[in-house]
Amino acid sequence: MRELRKDPITGRWVIIAADRGKRPTDFGRSPVLTTGGFCPFCYGNESHTPPEILSYRNDGGASNSPGWKLRVVPNKFPALGIEGELNRQGEGLFDKMNGIGAHEVIIETHDHNASLATLEDQAVEDVLWAFRDRMLDLKKDRRFRYILIFKNHGEAAGASLEHSHSQLIALPIVPKLVREEIEGSKAHYSFKERCVYCDIIRQELDSKARVIDENPDFVAIAPYAPRFPFETWLLPKNHDSCFEDAQKREYQNLSRILKSVLLRIDQVLDHPPYNLVIHTSPITETVNEFYHWHIEIMPKLSKVAGFEWGTGFYINPVPPEESARLLREAPGAE
Amino acid sequence: MRELRKDPITGRWVIIAADRGKRPTDFGRSPVLTTGGFCPFCYGNESHTPPEILSYRNDGGASNSPGWKLRVVPNKFPALGIEGELNRQGEGLFDKMNGIGAHEVIIETHDHNASLATLEDQAVEDVLWAFRDRMLDLKKDRRFRYILIFKNHGEAAGASLEHSHSQLIALPIVPKLVREEIEGSKAHYSFKERCVYCDIIRQELDSKARVIDENPDFVAIAPYAPRFPFETWLLPKNHDSCFEDAQKREYQNLSRILKSVLLRIDQVLDHPPYNLVIHTSPITETVNEFYHWHIEIMPKLSKVAGFEWGTGFYINPVPPEESARLLREAPGAE
Numbered sequence: 001m002r003e004l005r006k007d008p009i010t011g012r013w014v015i016i017a018a019d020r021g022k023r024p025t026d027f028g029r030s031p032v033l034t035t036g037g038f039c040p041f042c043y044g045n046e047s048h049t050p051p052e053i054l055s056y057r058n059d060g061g062a063s064n065s066p067g068w069k070l071r072v073v074p075n076k077f078p079a080l081g082i083e084g085e086l087n088r089q090g091e092g093l094f095d096k097m098n099g100i101g102a103h104e105v106i107i108e109t110h111d112h113n114a115s116l117a118t119l120e121d122q123a124v125e126d127v128l129w130a131f132r133d134r135m136l137d138l139k140k141d142r143r144f145r146y147i148l149i150f151k152n153h154g155e156a157a158g159a160s161l162e163h164s165h166s167q168l169i170a171l172p173i174v175p176k177l178v179r180e181e182i183e184g185s186k187a188h189y190s191f192k193e194r195c196v197y198c199d200i201i202r203q204e205l206d207s208k209a210r211v212i213d214e215n216p217d218f219v220a221i222a223p224y225a226p227r228f229p230f231e232t233w234l235l236p237k238n239h240d241s242c243f244e245d246a247q248k249r250e251y252q253n254l255s256r257i258l259k260s261v262l263l264r265i266d267q268v269l270d271h272p273p274y275n276l277v278i279h280t281s282p283i284t285e286t287v288n289e290f291y292h293w294h295i296e297i298m299p300k301l302s303k304v305a306g307f308e309w310g311t312g313f314y315i316n317p318v319p320p321e322e323s324a325r326l327l328r329e330a331p332g333a334e
Numbered sequence: 335m336r337e338l339r340k341d342p343i344t345g346r347w348v349i350i351a352a353d354r355g356k357r358p359t360d361f362g363r364s365p366v367l368t369t370g371g372f373c374p375f376c377y378g379n380e381s382h383t384p385p386e387i388l389s390y391r392n393d394g395g396a397s398n399s400p401g402w403k404l405r406v407v408p409n410k411f412p413a414l415g416i417e418g419e420l421n422r423q424g425e426g427l428f429d430k431m432n433g434i435g436a437h438e439v440i441i442e443t444h445d446h447n448a449s450l451a452t453l454e455d456q457a458v459e460d461v462l463w464a465f466r467d468r469m470l471d472l473k474k475d476r477r478f479r480y481i482l483i484f485k486n487h488g489e490a491a492g493a494s495l496e497h498s499h500s501q502l503i504a505l506p507i508v509p510k511l512v513r514e515e516i517e518g519s520k521a522h523y524s525f526k527e528r529c530v531y532c533d534i535i536r537q538e539l540d541s542k543a544r545v546i547d548e549n550p551d552f553v554a555i556a557p558y559a560p561r562f563p564f565e566t567w568l569l570p571k572n573h574d575s576c577f578e579d580a581q582k583r584e585y586q587n588l589s590r591i592l593k594s595v596l597l598r599i600d601q602v603l604d605h606p607p608y609n610l611v612i613h614t615s616p617i618t619e620t621v622n623e624f625y626h627w628h629i630e631i632m633p634k635l636s637k638v639a640g641f642e643w644g645t646g647f648y649i650n651p652v653p654p655e656e657s658a659r660l661l662r663e664a665p666g667a668e
Binding site: 001003005006007008009010011012013014015016017018079091092093094148171175176177180181184185188196197199200203207223224225226227313314315316317318319320322 | 335337341342345346349351352413427482511533537557560649650651653656
C-alpha cells in the first residue's frame with residue numbers, strides 16, 4: 001500500500017507507505033546503518049541495485065557494469081511507485097490519491113570512502129549535472145508537480161547506507177514547506193515587486209555578519225532566523241527561480257562553494273551528519289520573478305524535542321552570526 | 335542573549351538562546367540523559383530547582399520542602415526570560431524582539447520511577463489541573479500570545495532528566511504550526527459553518543477504523559494523515575476551543591483516556607520515548623467556534639530524515655488503521 005493522504009486541517013500531505021520493508025512491530029530503536037560488509041553501491045555490485053537510469057562514464061563501458069563515475073538508479077525500496085494513475089479521490093472529509101512518484105538514488109562516486117566534501121571539483125559538478133539531467137527528464141511526466149532532491153549524510157541524518165549518495169523524489173503535489181516559501185515570496189513580491197531572497201542577499205552581502213563564503217555566482221550564509229545550529233544556505237547571487245536552468249558556469253561555481261562549505265562544516269563540527277535539500281520552484285511555474293532557488297544544509301547536532309514537533313517553533317542555541325564566523329574562519333580547502 | 339527572530343520568507347519565529355549552557359563547539363553527539371545519580375526533582379532536593387511557583391500537597395507542608403504531590407518550578411535553563419519588555423524592532427528586512435516568555439517545569443510526581451502511564455488516575459488528573467492553573471495565571475500577562483504545554487518522555491524524545499515531568503512555555507507570538515491549524519480551521523468554518531475537528535470526530539466515530547479508545551467525553555484516534563507511526567490524537571467529543579475552560583468531569587475523563595492510551599502505547603511499542611503536546615487556542619481568541627483543542631502524542635520510533643526536514647512532507651510506514659487496531663486491541667489498563 002502506497003497512498004498520499006492530506007491532513008484536512010493544515011493541508012499537509014503525507015505518504016503512507018506500508019510496504020517499505022518494515023512491519024509496525026519491527027520499529028526498534030536500533031541503528032539502521034551497516035558499516036563495513038557488502039555495499040550495493042560499489043564497483044562490481046551493479047546487479048544488486050535496480051537497473052541504472054543514467055550513468056556518467058569515462059570509457060563508454062556497458063550499462064550496469066563497473067567503470068562509471070556516477071550512477072542513478074531507482075530506489076530499491078521506493079516511497080512512491082512509478083506506475084499507475086493518481087486516481088485522486090475523497091473519503092468523506094478526507095482527500096487521498098495513489099502513491100505515485102519517482103524515487104531515485106544518485107550514487108555520487110564509486111569510491112566507498114569519499115564524500116561530497118572530499119571529491120574532486122569535477123566530480124561534485126557531475127553530481128549537480130546528474131540532478132539537472134534527472135529533473136529535466138522527470139519534468140516531462142505530467143503527473144508530477146515537484147521534484148525534490150536531498151541528501152542524508154550519516155546515520156543520525158537518516159542515511160541507511162554509508163556510500164555517498166543523494167536522493168530524488170518526484171511528487172504529484174507541492175510539499176507544504178515549499179508551498180509556504182512560494183507563498184511568502186509571492187506576498188513579498190506583490191508588496192515590493194522584488195524577490196525577497198534578492199533583498200536578503202543584498203542585505204547580507206552588505207553587512208557581512210552572516211556571510212560564510214562567496215564566489216562570483218554564489219553566496220553561502222547563515223540565515224537570520226535559523227531553525228538549527230549551523231544551518232547554512234547557498235544562494236545564486238543573480239535571481240533565478242529554478243535549479244535546472246542555471247548556466248554551465250554556475251554549476252561550476254556551485255560545486256566549488258558547496259565543497260568549500262562542507263569542508264568548513266567538517267572542520268568546525270568534526271564531520272557531523274547533515275541533511276542537504278535543494279529548494280526550487282514547482283514544475284508548473286519554474287520561471288518566475290518571486291522565488292529564488294537555493295540549497296539548505298542542516299548539520300544534525302542536537303535532538304529535536306517535543307517543543308519543535310508540536311509547534312514548528314525552534315530553539316536554536318547558536319546565533320547565526322556565531323556559526324557564520326566559525327565557518328568563515330575555517331579553511332574552505334584541503 | 336535570548337532573541338526571537340522571524341524568517342522573512344515563511345514568517346516562522348525561532349528562539350535564539352545562546353546562553354543555554356552550551357558553546358557552539360560543545361555540540362557533541364553524546365547522550366544528554368543521565369540515569370541514576372542525583373535527581374533535582376526528588377524529595378529532599380527542592381533547593382536544587384528554582385523556588386516553586388505552585389505545588390499540590392496533602393498535608394499543607396511548607397513550600398520547597400518534601401511532602402508535595404506535584405510541583406511547578408521555573409526551568410533552570412529557560413529558553414526565554416520572564417523579565418523585561420518585548421521591544422519589537424526591525425533590522426533592515428528582518429524582524430526581532432527580545433526573548434521574553436515563561437519557561438516552567440511541571441514535576442508530575444515525587445516518585446522517581448513513575449510515569450504518566452503508571453501514576454494513579456487522581457495523580458494524572460492533578461497534572462491536568464496544574465496545566466490549567468498555570469495557563470490561567472500566565473494568560474493575565476499581556477505580553478503573551480500563546481501558552482504551549484508539552485512533554486518529552488525519554489532521551490530520544492529530548493528529555494534531559496528521567497524523572498517524569500512536563501514543560502510549559504508562554505510565548506509572545508503564536509507558533510507557526512498552531513497558526514496553520516487555526517487558519518485551516520477558520521477556512522473550513524467559513525465554508526461549512528462547522529468545526530473541522532467536530533466533522534472529523536463524527537466521521538471517525540462512525541467508521542471506527544481509526545478509533546483507539548473513547549469514553550463519554552473524549553475520543554482517541556489515529557489521525558487520517560499521520561506524520562509519524564502511531565501518532566495519536568485525543569479530542570474532546572464536544573466542541574471546545576481551549577484546554578483551560580474544560581469542565582471538572584472532562585479533566586477526569588481526559589486523565590483516564592490519557593493513561594489508557596499511554597499504557598496501550600507502552601504495551602505495543604515496549605515503552606517508547608514520546609512527545610506529547612497540547613494544542614489549544616491562542617490567548618487572544620480562547621473562545622471560538624472554529625478551533626477544537628486536543629492533545630497530540632507522537633511516539634519517537636523512526637529517524638526523521640532530510641526528506642522531512644526539507645519539505646514538511648512525511649513518509650509514514652504505518653497506516654493509521656493499522657496503528658489504531660494494534661493500540662485498540664492492547665490492554666488499556668494495568
